[in-house]
Amino acid sequence: MSSAPSAGIFQPLKADDPEIVGGYRLAAVLGAGGMGKVYLSYTPGGRPIAIKVIRSEFSEDPEFRRRFQQEVRSAERVQGLYTAPVIDSDTEGSQPWLATAYVPGPSLAHAVAHHGALPPRSVLLLAVGVAEALTVIHGAGIVHRDLKPANVLLASDGPRVIDFGIARAADSTALTSTGVTIGTPAFMAPEQASTGTITPATDVFALGQIAAFAAIGSSVYGDGPSHAVLYRIVHEDPDLSELPQELRPLVTRCLSRDPADRPALTEVIALCHAASGTEPLRQGEDWLPRAVAGSITERVHLLPAPAPTPPPKPAAPVPTEVSAQPPAPSAPPAPAGAPAHAAPTQAAPAKPAPAQPGQATVPTGYGTPPPYAQPPHQQPAYAYPQPPRPQPSYAQPTYAQPTYAQPRPGYAQPGWGQQTYPPAPAKPKRTGLIVTLSVVGAVIGLAVLGSLLPDSDKGKGGAAGSQGSGGGSTGTSASPGGGNKPVDPKPVSYKGIDMPAAHQLMLADNPPRPAEAPEGGSVLYGDGDLYYYQGSVSGHQLGTSNGKMVLLNNSEKGSLATCRAVTRFTEKINLDQLTVGSEVCVLSDAGHIAVATYRGKSGSKESSQYLTLDLTIWRNAEEAKKGA
Structure with a gap:
């Protein structure tokens, strides 16, 4: 196999891709699968992460959402050295998503397709790492169900198992029952392919398949249509003729048709150590062939930078309060023809003069006020006490009451003859008390009147009231809005x-x-x-x-x-x-x-x-x- 550069690892976002998911700005497309699309993003601290956005077809299925929430909660408990941990998620949004740590390495499927089969020592280290990952995953009560070469990533310090348990959320939902397939037939266990039975031993069978695939470069059950591959898995023995001799005990035990005959994960690890002979199995940066290790380095160098965050919009100038009072009489008047907001030539006072009673203030920004804020500066009415001129937008009778105006001789009306400022407050009215007493009296009167009615009338009124107050007697088949009865599902x-x-x-x-x-x-x-x-x-x-x-x-x-x-x-x-x-x-x-x-x-x-x-x-x- 050629070691062509990993072109196309990071695809640019397209028009139908979101720019932001859950507050994370997306930088590139990592890939797509049966359940959704995977994007590259970064944490606020600059760590790369992989975000899987679930397809809308699944998110519209209520059963999928229920299972997806359960599986994500379980996956968050998985914290192993050979798994990609879940760091964030949203299971209740319009389109659910899941974020895991990004692993800068190719999948086993990609590495074999581009660089060929792995040497036996790499295969044994791969099997040991996957077995440790499954131990942690099963310990959290999860069966992977879809363990395959595409879900095993090759990092510089060992493999990483991803997408554990997520396939269960989509398995046998309304969508999958209509033809959408979740899982790769070539890596299913016999019981999974025939009866749909899923146990931890199902993942052990897939582990044996993965080890053989890594050592041979192809599936031991051959290729072809899915139904043909599944038939061979259920009824025929795998083709191990090209499998290295030291790997056969491990693979043969894992690929037993009977789940009870397959080894436990601790036995898998022991078989791997036994197959390595005198050379102990130790994970290190030399566990992969040089060509595959080079592709990991290449991915690190090609990793796109975080998408730039758009600059914030410029903030509006902070308003300040300035006096709308014209210059004092002693100040020289503005030259004729000058705009009304022209500032006098004298220096501004250290502190703004306090506003006088009834004096208006208008906000302005730093520097010269805008022209539309100037009319208040031309109003001379505030130089001496007099009733304010009502503005058009406030020309309501309520605001023209003498109570709110400064007193002026000759303006008095009966009951308002005080000549001092402010005028005496009006005698408080007891309107609220009168209204309250009126309502109480009406209620008491209705109660007395109702007690005199015949019992049959009261019964009719009660029945009508109970139906009109929410339709509680309409039964469970009524729609929430009281509309037509919904159509029942077919059995x-x-x-x-x-x-x-x-x-x-x-x-x-x-x-x-x-x-x-x-x-x-x-x-x-x-x-x-x-x-x-x-x-x-x-x-x-x-x-x-x-x-x-x-x-x-x-x-x-x-x-x-x-x-x-x-x-x-x-x-x-x-x-x-x-x-x-x-x-x-x-x-x-x-x-x-x-x-x-x-x-x-x-x-x-x-x-x-x-x-x-x-x-x-x-x-x-x-x-x-x-x-x-």
Whole structure:
């Protein structure tokens, strides 16, 4: 492979790209994927960061937003040496985004495409670093689900795993169920490709795929259409003929079809150390071939500078208060024909003279006042006491009352004959008290009158009042604004879902697929809309961790209307309360409603315990609860 310069690493922003995201000014485009676009930006201190802006198609899906918020909160807890930490995010804006530390290195996919396969020692150091990253990620209760060469970046001091857990937010949402694919088929595990089951062992399979890809330069399951690759992953053995001999124990164990046969992450690290022989594995700046290391240096040198911040707009001059009083009589008058604002020739006083009673002041900037501020300087009316001339904009009778004018002989009216300034204040009126007493009296009178009316009239009035005061009796199907009844979603039915013990499912998934709770957790405290729990004390239970349930009576027909009307809510139902055909309403906090029909459970002699359900789901039948 040639070591061509990494041209096009940093693409300029286009017309449809935002300039600022969450207060960060964008400097370049780093790339785009199935979930969104990634931009380069900088922190206020000058550290480069990568900002992933989620596609608008996903942000419009309420189920995606709920899951994205959960995954971002979990990802913020991941602080490992081989992960790119999350430093900022906005999960509730019009277009969600996520900011991580920028890693100045190519992805494994890019490095192999441009420089070829890596030597065995680099592959072992790569596998050790990815295994350490997965240990931290799984410790936070996250399964990556989309571990592939494009999500492993090669830094000068080791690999970095990115985009951990974010794929779960998009998995089985309304968008993905209509054809948008999340994840790369060539790096899926057999159980992920066939039944959609996701466990930490799924990431171990992907780790083996990545190690083989780095050593060979291609997928061990071949290329071609997605369905053909997935078939080979599920039914055929990988082609390891070109894999170096020292890497085969590691890759063979990781690529076991049965998740139980795959090694734990601690075993993966031990296998890597065993494969290195007498040379200990130590991360350092020499862990990559020279050509790949050179591309890292090149990226550092080509890193665009932070986008310039536009200069602030010039601030308006700070206004000061100057006296509008004309020069004193002793001052020489302004020359004839001079503008009214011409300043006298004498020096300005050290302190401005205090304004006289009734004297107006006008604001002006530094230096010569603008012409439009000059008319007040031409008003001689303030040289002696007299009523102010009403201005056109204040020509209201209220402002012309004698109370507000200075006294002048001959201007007195009855009751205003004082000749001193200021005039005596008018006697306060008790208008407010009179109005208050009038209102109280009216209320008492209406109450007395209402008590004399017949009971039937009062009943009619009460009924009318309750309907007109908010439509509380219109039912849950009424629109918030009291308009027409919204159209109910169409039901979708799924038959014969086998749910193993300690598994949960989400009503938004299409189809709903039982999955285990996060590693180290329990379905009792998970986020499943419906789960099956088998306890030594509490027995077998069907429950929900994300909503409420109602066991319907024999007389109640399982339907959307019935589930909306019943109120005998619970979160757990013992299986001994169920018989074949029993129906249970499930109302999730995300707004989905389902009727689960119980079809029985496995026998006591079977190796695994599971129950069988039929599901009828009305998705987005209600408004999602806040924070759900």
